[in-house]
Structure formats: structure tokens, C-alpha cells
Amino acid sequence: MSGQGASAILDQIFEKLDHIPNFPETAQKALRLLQQEDVDFRELEKIVRHDAAITANFLKLVNSAAFGLPRKVNTLIQAFSLLGINQIRFILIASCTGKYLNRPLKGYGLTPHEVWIHSLSCGLMAEALARRAGLSRPENLFTAALLHDIGKIALDLFVEGELENIRDIIKKNPDLTFMQAEWMVLGADHAIVGAELLRRWEFPKEVYFAVRAHHDESLMLQTRTAALTALANTLTNLMGFGAGTDVFAYEIPDNLLSAAGVAETDLFPSIVEAFEKTEALKAALFS
Incomplete structure (x- = not known):
């Protein structure tokens, strides 16, 4: 798709943000x-x-x-x-x-349950990591972790409409992630769209920067909140909670643990804790 075409789609995406309830x-x-x-x-x-x-x-x-x-x-x-x-x-x-996450995201291959559970699990993972990292005031982290995928609700219809193009790009360029192909076709990814939505909702810059950065390896290392949000999201996806179409795109980038202030020995107990709490939430919400 041409740059002009992607730009036109991006204008439509940002216009849609005006219609999402505050x-x-x-x-x-x-x-x-x-x-x-x-x-x-x-x-x-x-x-x-x-x-x-x-x-x-x-x-x-x-x-x-x-x-x-x-x-x-x-x-x-x-x-x-x-x-x-x-x-x-x-x-x-x-x-x-x-x-906000109560409908299927067909472009991302996610059911409403998967969307909400993924967000909750990411928040629980962030909580577990923050405690072990000694972060005493994690309020902005909780917000970023729970709302990190909010951009998908605005982007989903466009992703669904262009899914064949996105998959075709990935097929021809197997080294690309789903999000990179998403960017090439739409002119943005859900992290950028989500950050813009949270900025419009007047959340702190620390929150919407972390949402913007949670897939960008150059940005996620710049603040501790961004690093912890990105790490929580990666671990949640690796556990299999709501990964969707881009499930295979996740690995822990170099230097992310040090930027987050988390030791490698903290990962396993955090994963166990977040997994058990997520299963408890699933039972309470959907049984």
C-alpha cells in the first residue's frame, strides 16, 4: 500500500477515537x-x-x-x-x-473474554513484577499495564479489513512481526493509537508513553514504567493469555530486565503468581 493510502487510513483511525466514550x-x-x-x-x-x-x-x-x-x-x-x-x-x-473490551476483535483473532483476561493478566503480572522490583508507587504502571491494548478497539476494524494485505506482507517478508506489517499497511499500530487515546483522556504522560512504547524496543528502555509494562505484556503473551494473531512475535529484548529493575530469578515466581491469579479471575468472571 502507498504511503498516501496508509496516511488516509490513519486519518480515519484517529477520527474514530473521537467516538470512543471517555x-x-x-x-x-x-x-x-x-x-x-x-x-x-x-x-x-x-x-x-x-x-x-x-x-x-x-x-x-x-x-x-x-x-x-x-x-x-x-x-x-x-x-x-x-x-x-x-x-x-x-x-x-x-x-x-x-x-471497552467487551466485543470480539476479529482483526486480532480475539474473543471478548480473551481481550479482557489478557488485560487483567498483564496488570497482575505488572503487580507481581513491581513488588519484586521494589517499586513502592506503581499506580501509573497499573494503569499502563491494564490499558496497554486499548488502541486495538479503534484499530480492529481497519486491521480486519486489511488482514489479507497484512498477512501477504508477512508471507513475503517472514522476518517482519505482525505489528510491523500492521504499521506498513495502516500507518500506525495499536500502541500508537492507544497512546493517543489515553493522551486525549488526559492520563499522565508516563502512562501513555508506556503504552506507546510497549512494543518498541528503543522506547521501552527509556522509563521504568515502560519497561515493566512491556515485560508484563511479553510474559502474559508467552503464557498464552490472549495473544491472538501476533502470538509468535514475543521475546524478551536485551536490556529489558535491567531497565525494569527486575532480576531473572524474579521471572518464574512472577509468572506463577500471575497465572494463578488470572485463573482465579477467569473463574470468578466467566464460570
């Missing part, structure tokens, strides 16, 4: 409150309960075995009292992702 204001307010030194859980509960869908998803997620609560909780206040701030932040963001 990230819930309820969640944005709650995330801002969670940045305070002393969080008032009563105030947090007042904010979150105004969105029934977020509240329902929060309680469904928190009652899964993945979060290890000693008893079932029926209210937000009960949940908040038993969770750490980082866990609350994680579950809050996770509770919002389902509405």
Missing part, C-alpha cells in the same frame, strides 16, 4: 483521591458508588480468589477496609476496562 469521570476522580497521603474511604465510597457498573465490577473482581480476602464482601467500604491502596487502585482501573 474513561469514566467517576474513576478519574477516585484515582485522584487515591493519590492523597491519607485516603478517606468514606469519600472514596461516595465517589465510586455513583457508577453502578464500576461498583458491580469492583465487587465481582475483589471477591475472586485472586485478591485473597478472608471473607466475601458486599459493600465498597468493606472491600476498601481489607485492601491496600495499590490493590484498590488496580481493581478500580480493572473495573473500567471491561466496557
Whole structure:
């Protein structure tokens, strides 16, 4: 496809971003409150309960075995009292992702379940890696890891429409990854589109840069959040959770572990932990 043709498609892709509903204001307010030194859980509960869908998803997620609560909780206040701030932040963001990832992504060969589970698993992997790396404030990491593939919802129709062209390019150039062929045909990949969407939603630059960088080996080494997001995504795909059409494109780049601040000995226990928690979430959400 000519550069002019790819440019025209890219214009259509970015225009589509204007029609994707904004990230819930309820969640944005709650995330801002969670940045305070002393969080008032009563105030947090007042904010979150105004969105029934977020509240329902929060309680469904928190009652899964993945979060290890000693008893079932029926209210937000009960949940908040038993969770750490980082866990609350994680579950809050996770509770919002389902509405964006609730349809099949045919261009990427993913079902709605696979899309959401992949995002949740990547977030759980990031949590496990961050703890072992000694990252005390991983809030931007959680956001980036959970939303790293958000660009696929805007790009999917275009990928589906050009899938034969993408596959033909890969067939003729077997050294190319799916994303490289995607770029050649569409003028962008889902990482660029996702970063632009999160920028429009006014997420911190650290978040949308990590999303932009999670497949780009030159960029993912530039910040720790980007490195951890990329590593979490790679390990999640290697575990087989929602890899889709580009499943064989994943390997750990040189220097990524050092950029993430993660030792090689941290990988196996992180994989085991994330796998077990992901299976617990799958059982809670889809059984």
C-alpha cells in the first residue's frame, strides 16, 4: 500500500477515537483521591458508588480468589477496609476496562473474554513484577499495564479489513512481526493509537508513553514504567493469555530486565503468581 493510502487510513483511525466514550469521570476522580497521603474511604465510597457498573465490577473482581480476602464482601467500604491502596487502585482501573473490551476483535483473532483476561493478566503480572522490583508507587504502571491494548478497539476494524494485505506482507517478508506489517499497511499500530487515546483522556504522560512504547524496543528502555509494562505484556503473551494473531512475535529484548529493575530469578515466581491469579479471575468472571 502507498504511503498516501496508509496516511488516509490513519486519518480515519484517529477520527474514530473521537467516538470512543471517555474513561469514566467517576474513576478519574477516585484515582485522584487515591493519590492523597491519607485516603478517606468514606469519600472514596461516595465517589465510586455513583457508577453502578464500576461498583458491580469492583465487587465481582475483589471477591475472586485472586485478591485473597478472608471473607466475601458486599459493600465498597468493606472491600476498601481489607485492601491496600495499590490493590484498590488496580481493581478500580480493572473495573473500567471491561466496557471497552467487551466485543470480539476479529482483526486480532480475539474473543471478548480473551481481550479482557489478557488485560487483567498483564496488570497482575505488572503487580507481581513491581513488588519484586521494589517499586513502592506503581499506580501509573497499573494503569499502563491494564490499558496497554486499548488502541486495538479503534484499530480492529481497519486491521480486519486489511488482514489479507497484512498477512501477504508477512508471507513475503517472514522476518517482519505482525505489528510491523500492521504499521506498513495502516500507518500506525495499536500502541500508537492507544497512546493517543489515553493522551486525549488526559492520563499522565508516563502512562501513555508506556503504552506507546510497549512494543518498541528503543522506547521501552527509556522509563521504568515502560519497561515493566512491556515485560508484563511479553510474559502474559508467552503464557498464552490472549495473544491472538501476533502470538509468535514475543521475546524478551536485551536490556529489558535491567531497565525494569527486575532480576531473572524474579521471572518464574512472577509468572506463577500471575497465572494463578488470572485463573482465579477467569473463574470468578466467566464460570
